[in-house]
Amino acid sequence: MIIFLNNIKNIFFSGFLILTVVIAQDIEDLSFGDSNSLDIATWNIEWFPKNNQITVEYLIDIISQLDLDILAIQEIDDTTMFDQMLDSLTAYTGYYQSSWFAGLAYIYKTSEVELNDAYEIYTTSSYWNAFPRSPMVMDFNFNGYNFFIINNHFKCCGDGIIDFNDSYDEENRRFQASNLIKEYIDEYLPEDKVIVLGDLNDDIAESLPNNVFQEILEDTSNYYFADIGIAQGSSSNWSYPNWPSHLDHIIITNELFNVVSNGSVQTIKIDEYLDGGWSEYDENISDHRPVGIKLSVSLIPIYDIDNNGIINESDIEIYIYYLMNEEGVLEEDINHDSAVDIFDLLILCDFLQG
Numbered sequence: 001m002i003i004f005l006n007n008i009k010n011i012f013f014s015g016f017l018i019l020t021v022v023i024a025q026d027i028e029d030l031s032f033g034d035s036n037s038l039d040i041a042t043w044n045i046e047w048f049p050k051n052n053q054i055t056v057e058y059l060i061d062i063i064s065q066l067d068l069d070i071l072a073i074q075e076i077d078d079t080t081m082f083d084q085m086l087d088s089l090t091a092y093t094g095y096y097q098s099s100w101f102a103g104l105a106y107i108y109k110t111s112e113v114e115l116n117d118a119y120e121i122y123t124t125s126s127y128w129n130a131f132p133r134s135p136m137v138m139d140f141n142f143n144g145y146n147f148f149i150i151n152n153h154f155k156c157c158g159d160g161i162i163d164f165n166d167s168y169d170e171e172n173r174r175f176q177a178s179n180l181i182k183e184y185i186d187e188y189l190p191e192d193k194v195i196v197l198g199d200l201n202d203d204i205a206e207s208l209p210n211n212v213f214q215e216i217l218e219d220t221s222n223y224y225f226a227d228i229g230i231a232q233g234s235s236s237n238w239s240y241p242n243w244p245s246h247l248d249h250i251i252i253t254n255e256l257f258n259v260v261s262n263g264s265v266q267t268i269k270i271d272e273y274l275d276g277g278w279s280e281y282d283e284n285i286s287d288h289r290p291v292g293i294k295l296s297v298s299l300i301p302i303y304d305i306d307n308n309g310i311i312n313e314s315d316i317e318i319y320i321y322y323l324m325n326e327e328g329v330l331e332e333d334i335n336h337d338s339a340v341d342i343f344d345l346l347i348l349c350d351f352l353q354g
Contacts, residue, residue: 045286146193
């Protein structure tokens with residue numbers, strides 16, 4: 001009996017210590033980004049600023065601690081206070097076009113991210129039904145490579161069933177939006193490194209025929225929902241706890257398949273670092289948690305033969321021309337065997353196909 005009681009006491013004491021450690025976490029312990037990867041997150045910050053100046057102060061601390069390279073935001077309502085927040089985030093700058101109907105924005109680290117262009121797509125009235133907020137594209141360079149991010153906030157709500165006969169049906173609108181995003185990438189960015197993210201307001205783990213993302217999900221050779229493991233996993237890791245549901249997603253194109261590893265995508269549970277937990281977070285910050293991804297850009301092989309920031313068929317053409325004509329100098333010894341030959345070309349071809 002004494003041994004039993006001692007065991008119970010030890011278990012209780014161990015549990016108490018674990019609980020104490022969890023409770024002891026605060027904002028200073030929050031982290032995500034590092035110097036070894038391109039760190040990106042999507043975050044619906046719910047009609048910013050949800051609690052006026054208090055929200056701004058929270059976000060200054062949180063964004064500083066997360067140390068992201070790029071933060072894609074949905075629901076910017078007050079651009080004046082957004083600019084005020086940016087003034088205090090000295091390592092960052094921001095971009096937005098409009099706060100109309102809670103607009104989209106980017107915050108990015110100026111020392112790491114070189115902005116080439118930012119623009120909206122599907123802006124004309126014929127697309128307003130599919131896109132209440134026009135998707136916002138960010139064209140940028142990081143660590144010598146070119147990337148595109150497409151930030152979105154799809155239509156909310158619905159009954160979970162796609163009504164293809166009703167153009168105003170919420171699920172149908174999200175279905176159309178999803179397909180239009182895919183069409184845009186397929187046509188204009190077919191060989192680029194693309195990340196699609198945002199509050200897409202639907203469940204990617206939902207079964208057919210009512211999964212609004214079915215065309216992207218079925219194109220497995222070109223697209224991958226990097227957060228699919230979160231969507232299929234425990235509800236404790238979902239991005240929208242109030243429902244609960246997982247609505248905030250990150251899609252990558254096949255040019256990035258090789259640089260995303262297990263555990264590199266996660267819902268960032270900021271509420272666990274606040275004394276008041278979820279209630280404090282929901283009252284002062286947002287009803288959504290951010291979802292982040294770490295891309296190991298340093299793992300992208302140096303196969304960019306023409307140094308244009310893109311690895312594509314033109315790099316193969318240069319290699320073939322060199323091997324056939326033996327003119328000029330080609331230093332890209334891909335397999336590091338001290339010879340530039342057909343075996344390097346085969347590795348390059350395999351990389352592009354994979």
